[in-house]
Amino acid sequence: MATTPTAPKTNRLGLSVLDYRGGKTTLCAGCGHNAISERIIDAMYEMGVQPERVAKLSGIGCSSKSPAYFLSRAHAFNAVHGRMPSVATGALLANRALMALGVSGDGDTASIGIGQFIHLMRRNLPIIYVIEDNGVYGLTKGQFSATADVGSKLKTGVINELPPIDTCELAISLGATLVGRSFSGDKRQLHAMLKAAMAHRGTVMLDVISPCVTFNDHEGSTKSYKYMKDHDEPLQEINFIPAFEDIAIEYDPGTTVEVTMHDGSRLRLRKIEEDYDPTNKVRAITRLNEAKEGGEMLTGVLYVNTQAPTLLDILNLTETPLANLPEEAVRPDPSILEQVMKELQ
């Protein structure tokens, strides 16, 4: 390539990584959410996603503030607590050409928003739904959320007695078609999973453990940096090869699962756990439960299905975004009204 070393690096759209930046974060220094924002910026940049095509959606909470910190050139909607899924659904019905990126937290999803979360998963709406999961409510100063593990301890010494809701298990059993768990501290894994998410057509649900440095990063917490480093059990080594990068790399089908995404991209999963098949729904749920019993934190691509119809397919929606349809497409002719009036006479 004839570029000089000083020229800014650009992606396939000719945009630099700066075009994917957002406002300055107001979250705590070291917050896992900031690392996730960085991964989103990098993945969007590398995938060459037009920022204006993206709709960022969130609910309420620390996590839900984070869309302000990436992709300033994309429209954003900070909705009410726990109800981002319905707003995202409406937005995609109005404009199917949008790439919807929902950012939620464990409180926003697993407590107040569990109903909408469940129904979003059922509909296989084409959306990337990221849970920035730290097991506590940050903005209200450190109460447990519904993803906190049994025995996990708050700074105040309070121990969580109730079983956690496993959002990944729910998502898989309800109909989400790309489900994964990652860790904000695992740059490489999260980056690859986000890129795969952008190539997927259907509901992507990523539960990203994202430690809260202020309220839940101490000894006794199961959502701390240290705990994750000690217990993280990656299922695979993940490589993502976008459709526009026509690279042929050999792989051994015995040790690697390759999934061809809707847009022709390839998700290559080199098995760390040898008999794990991420296209097997029942096995995925069983394995999650086994991990829970054994105190492991499974990460990686838990489940993928590239064939299931999305809500937009089921609705038989016209290709033109509904928001852009001209009057002649949405207001029937006078003759139609006359016909109906005649029928009612």
Next chain:
Amino acid sequence: MATTDLQLHASADRPESLPIVNNMSIQVATVNGSGSQSSNTVLLRSIFQMGIPVSGKNLFPSNIAGLPTWYTIRANKDGYVARKKEIDFLVAMNPETARNDVMSLASGAAVLYDQPLNLSSLREDLIFYAVPFDSLVAPVCPEAKLRKLVKNMIYVGVLAKLLDIDRVEIEKAIHKQFARKVKAANLNLAAIAAGFDYAVANLAKRDPYRVERMNKNQGKIIIDGNSASALGCVFGGCTVLSWYPITPSSSLAESLIEYLRRFRIGSDGKATFAVVQAEDELAAIGMVIGAGWAGARAMTTTSGPGISLMSEFAGLAYYAEIPGVVWDIQRVGPSTGLPTRTSQADLLSTAFLSHGDTKHIMLLPGSPRECFEMAIEAFQLAEQFQTLVFVMSDLDLGMNNWMSEPFTYPEQPIRRGKVLRREDLERMGAFARYQDVDGDAIAYRTLPGTAHPAAAYFTRGSGHNAQAQYSERPEDYEANMERLHRKFERARSAVPGPEILTESNANIGIIAFGSSHWALAESRDQLRNEYGLATDYLRIRAFPLNHEVADFVRSHERVYVVEQNRDAQMLSLLKIELDGELIARLRSVARLNGLPLDARSITDDIIAMEGK
């Protein structure tokens, strides 16, 4: 009892030579789930086709099958279609309610009943006709399990004979009812013939009620308000419907789905609309708001309990300025209340739905035709003012059949409000979402997906400045709320104005709205004809109230505010909006018992307060 009712109620020994023509109310008492709806619709349509003004009101329980249902058909030569308090002709088919139904009739009324019920011994001042329905239905309907349904068609035949309903019109109505089901049509026609023949052979006419062909319904249609609303949504360019089933609004969504499937599939075979049955009303309104934000003409349809659930989202739409349309087909609250009965009791809770300083535009349709027109208008206003518009229909209007002038095609093109496209941004360079550029308090918006680097903004329900940035600055908050207030004030003259009817020398005014209109029109005639009381009438059609409302109150000594709720909710809204001196002129006629408002109750209340 007032004078007109006396003249309507003949005594049992009234000579047959004085018939009462085209002025009666027929009540059919059945069990729900017994197919009586078809029979009653056929009756209604036959009388309608004879050119006689008619209305039908279904009083049904919150139940699938087995509980009592009453259907009232009122035929009236003067065009009164509101519920009439008194029943002139009872068809008693339900053993459970028959005794009570008979005991509550006024003297002189007629009763057609199922013979085994043995009702004739109950009273001596009524006219009884006994019909052995079971023995009549067996020969026409060999299939035993259909008999329960067909039995109800027999009373149509008996009434046809007793009331002189034209059998040609009945046949037409049957063919309309069972359009493509020839077998069903024939079965029902046979049942009608059996009833008719039985009446010819066995029943001597002793009551004074009969119908006679008129020519008052030329060009008119029969439609329920919910179907009319649905049709308006189709022609209003609705593209997204999200809804959660709730009586009495479900039939609006369902007939909208039907119309959309018929008329809004493009030449590519693809839908130009999206319908989602949401998991609850919170999700339903959330989808409307997401879709409105992204540029669709989005709507939901619900009733009181759903409105309550939508409260938080309604505030978000108000504050973040997102268009959307919400239909409230009002039923009786509080709580589950009387889910299958009509009311106008959601006004206050809807006008200010949500926490903080929030207020909403409401449209108040009074007829199916207005349901159609306001469906279109609601989308226009929502996009013009970038806010939710609530259309406040009710169960009586929405679920009952009404005669109506045919609807006319919308004259105004679809207006999408202040939306900046890519070309606009190229010209302007920059844009601030909540900046009052034009001085009309309505800011410009862009839609997600607009391919221009300056198009994006951050939508939030938290405090924001003109640039849509997060802000807790007191000046930003105040400026924004002041602009929202000015925007609402602007809506005052943009929403549909009131309809005003005056008489000469009236110093008494009446204010009403919505479906109360029909009882009110009749009540004004009663006040004038029976008591010599001339009244002017203003029908409010929207909130915020148009300036003409204050002018109307100013020009009358006393103004009666008529509404179907306990707490005088419209009067409360008037109190908020009018000057103190005018408030003192307002009197309340607020009634709610679950039955549609009737003229006599209004008349009696006003006369009592007038001290006459």
